[in-house]
Amino acid sequence: MAVCNRGGDSGxxxxxxxxxxxxxxxPAVGLGTWELRGRTCAxxxxxxxxxxxxxxxxxxxxxNERDVGLGLRASGVRRSDVFITTKIWPTHLAPLELERAAKESIARMRLTExxxxxxxxxxxxxxxxxxxxxxxxLKTAGFARHIGVSNFTTALIEEAVKYATEPLVTNQVEWHPFLDQSKVRAACTQHGMAVTAYSPIARGKASENKALSIIGARNRKSAAQVCLRFLIQQGAIVIPRTSKIExxxxxxxxxxFMLDDAEMDEIRKLANPRGRIVTMGSGPEWD
Ligand SMILES: NC(=O)c1ccc[n+]([C@@H]2O[C@H](COP(=O)([O-])OP(=O)(O)OC[C@H]3O[C@@H](n4cnc5c(N)ncnc54)[C@H](OP(=O)(O)O)[C@@H]3O)[C@@H](O)[C@H]2O)c1
Known part of the structure; x- marks a missing residue:
């Protein structure tokens, strides 16, 4: 896994x-869209x-996939310049259901892949x-340029990789300064997969944190920006959500800007065993 600047590419x-x-x-920063719907989302x-x-x-x-498609077309940005991720719900993971659900998602956005x-x-x-x-x-048939997983533990990553004939490019998991994800990150690195950090500003909690605010003031950045930078400097893709244009x-x-080693260490100390925000009744046993 490598971080590179693609400022020279068109678009x-x-x-x-x-x-x-x-x-x-x-792209290392993406827009999260959970809970954004209708005209707000678009x-x-x-x-x-x-x-x-x-x-x-x-x-x-x-x-909100229909609204995402509407927003994309209204922006005037070329489809080929935008990286779009969607995810299939666990009740639709039997092969025929997966195929149907993926094709329906793509159709709702009015995309071809x-x-x-x-x-x-x-x-x-x-x-x-x-x-x-x-x-x-679905990848080889051209419906997805890349494939991956979300909310997978180290054991599930090992199992998924065993069955994959195409590379899995990422595991999208909850990750922010209050949650240590070093085990799952190590498993991803071992298989060349990136980690996509969801809830990367801890649903807004990071913006109120004192340590992050102090580091932010020193760098002329907000606490939320320090939080996102902390993840990016460790190779993460971050997908913060906001409903506010500003x-x-x-x-x-x-x-x-760049956080120095002492600042990175200080932020790492914010991790705690009760830091996880997102849980699901039928979810896996976390590492
Ligand atoms: N794979 C999964 O199972 C999974 C699970 C959860 C999330 N996700 C994905 O990850 C995305 C992000 O996670 P999330 O939505 O849970 O949480 P998040 O991005 O960590 O936080 C969103 C919250 O932070 C606020 N916020 C955004 N920018 C801010 C800033 N600069 N300063 C202060 N507050 C700010 C937003 O409020 P305002 O709207 O008022 O700005 C919103 O309440 C989701 O939208 C979704 O796409 C995936």
Whole structure:
């Protein structure tokens, strides 16, 4: 996995870095869209793209794929310049269901393919020996340029990799300064996969943190920007969500400063055993 600047490519914004993993170049900052719906969603996606975002994260479950497509077309940014991720819900992971759900997601956005197709959560019922080959088939059939997983533990990553005939490029997991994810990160690195950090500003909690604010003041940045920078400096792709246009620029303006070793160490100390925010009843046993 490597971080590179792709400012020279057409349609890409100078200063917006990408993370390369198993053949995919993924913009290091994407727009999260959970809970954004209807006109708000379309407007935020449109404005984000106009401001220079080139990566949008949605999911079948967010009930906003149609709005994401509308925002994309309203922005005037070329489809080929935008990296679009969607995710398939665990009840749709049997091979035929997966194929149907992925095609419906793509159709809702009025696209012909997505850049990244993820399994949203592992299923306790449908084995990976069935889902992963079906996911690979969607890639080879041209419905997804890249494939990956989300909310996978180290054990599940090992199992998924075993069944994959196409590279898995990322594991999208909760990650922010209050949650230590070193085990799952190590497993991803071992398989050349990037880590995509969801809830990267801890649902807004990072913006109120004193240590992050002090480091921010020193760097002329907000606490949220320090939080995102902390993750990016460790190779993460971050997908912060905001419904506020003014925060879109703030959340992508994280490439013109660097946290030093002492600041990184100080932020690492914020991790605590109760730091996890997102849980699901049928979710896996976390590492
Ligand atoms: N794979 C999965 O299972 C999974 C799970 C959860 C999330 N995700 C993805 O990850 C994305 C991000 O995670 P998230 O939505 O849970 O949380 P998040 O991005 O960490 O936080 C979003 C919250 O922070 C606020 N916020 C945004 N920018 C801010 C800033 N600069 N300063 C202060 N507050 C700010 C937003 O409020 P305002 O709207 O008022 O700005 C919103 O309440 C999701 O939208 C989704 O795309 C994936």
């Amino acid at each position: 890409l914004v100078v200063g917006m870095e990408t993370v390369s993993a198993n053949g995919a170049n993924i 407007r935020v996606v449109e404005q984000a793209l106009r401001l220079g975002y080139r990566h949008i994260d949605t999911a079948e479950m967010y009930d 997505v850049d990244l197709l993820l399994i949203h959560w592992p299923s306790k019922v449908i084995p990976l020996s069935e889902t992963i080959p079906a996911l690979c088939k 925060r879109l620029a703030e959340n992508m303006d994280v490439f013109d």
